[in-house]
């Protein structure tokens with residue numbers, strides 16, 4: 001044996017060791033999809049014998065029904081790494097995840113395809129078990145909420161809202177300050193009330209103060225209260241401030257971002273010392289409350305611009321809870337619409353229903369006013385619609401237009417050369433088609449252009465992106 005032969009033998013031995021020690025099934029084909037090698041793990045999964053497989057085409061496996069689509073065919077077509085999930089009907093039925101990678105020669109032609117086949121059956125079983133346990137724990141959690149007297153008015157179907165509810169429930173058990181951030185109408189006050197009702201303070205008052213709703217000149221007196229004769233027009237015997245009213249309970253400062261900077265320092269002192277002093281009084285009084293604040297602007301940005309005190313921001317922001325806008329949690333739209341349909345039917349003693357098509361429009365709309373807007377639309381529909389079934393014809397114009405225009409959304413922030421815009425749109429569209437379709441043929445059909453055209457354009461895009 002020459003030195004070269006020895007080296008070759010050594011490399012072969014190592015390659016075999018890698019193939020056979022892998023937990024995953026592995027196979028290698030040539031550029032046309034003919035099996036060159038397959039490890040024992042994969043033979044075990046499929047029930048095939050090595051000698052029956054080597055030399056045959058991987059593409060033919062789909063025809064035998066053992067798998068439903070050939071990843072090798074897809075890789076040959078797209079010339080890029082592809083991962084798919086599929087069912088393998090071998091010795092037993094298995095859920096598998098296959099990743100196939102093309103190895104190119106110096107001319108860019110596929111020389112080999114290396115595929116990795118992972119048996120996902122155990123993982124999927126574990127995932128399902130986890131889901132069962134999670135749903136059980138959610139059930140217990142809801143029962144607990146009912147037992148604690150919560151009437152379940154918060155609709156939370158989307159994953160995002162469920163997580164928020166769980167966090168809100170957890171934070172309700174401790175006294176930390178909470179900052180609720182989100183656009184107007186996303187349900188910040190709803191969550192604040194939920195936290196209060198789930199907390200040990202639920203027998204004491206929940207005092208909600210809208211910092212933007214009270215004129216600046218009155219806010220001081222409203223928050224801190226005043227003594228008799230504190231200012232002209234002050235009531236006889238003085239007045240208790242809203243903070244004092246929250247004693248033992250929860251103080252909710254809505255739209256804290258609108259609190260005048262002059263009052264921010266005073267509020268900070270109250271939060272730090274839990275002491276308030278009425279206007280015109282010499283004496284301080286200890287108040288015991290939990291603080292929840294909300295903001296519909298980015299408070300951090302206001303701090304950076306010098307419009308909000310940094311020290312107050314850090315004080316109130318112990319536990320931040322961010323409520324996503326409704327357009328980012330579309331799964332909540334139909335449950336919310338159904339909930340408010342029932343609610344207003346009861347209120348107005350009616351029996352209105354929404355047609356299936358109407359739901360589609362509600363789901364497609366992007367709800368700039370969030371849940372508040374949805375609630376108002378449903379109320380209007382219940383009150384204004386004559387027939388018992390509300391159809392899309394009864395919807396306000398902006399909702400109708402949204403579905404008709406929402407196939408694609410173009411946001412232009414600047415005037416750009418037309419060609420640049422068209423190129424950008426074309427790139428995005430082709431990338432989307434290639435991600436969703438299994439072959440260039442399918443993509444060409446979807447885009448109503450020729451297959452050669454899409455292959456050429458996609459090649460250009462990839463070259464431009466350097467991938």
Ligand SMILES: Nc1ncnc2c1ncn2[C@@H]1O[C@H](COP(=O)(O)OP(=O)(O)OP(=O)(O)O)[C@@H](O)[C@H]1O
Nearest residue numbers: 153154155183184185186187188189190296371372
């Ligand atoms: N998850 C929800 N389930 C049921 N109703 C909701 C939900 N979220 C919000 N709502 C309803 O939407 C309306 C607006 O909610 P809320 O007042 O809590 O919003 P907000 O974020 O505090 O608004 P703003 O910033 O304008 O004060 C309320 O009538 C509330 O009952």
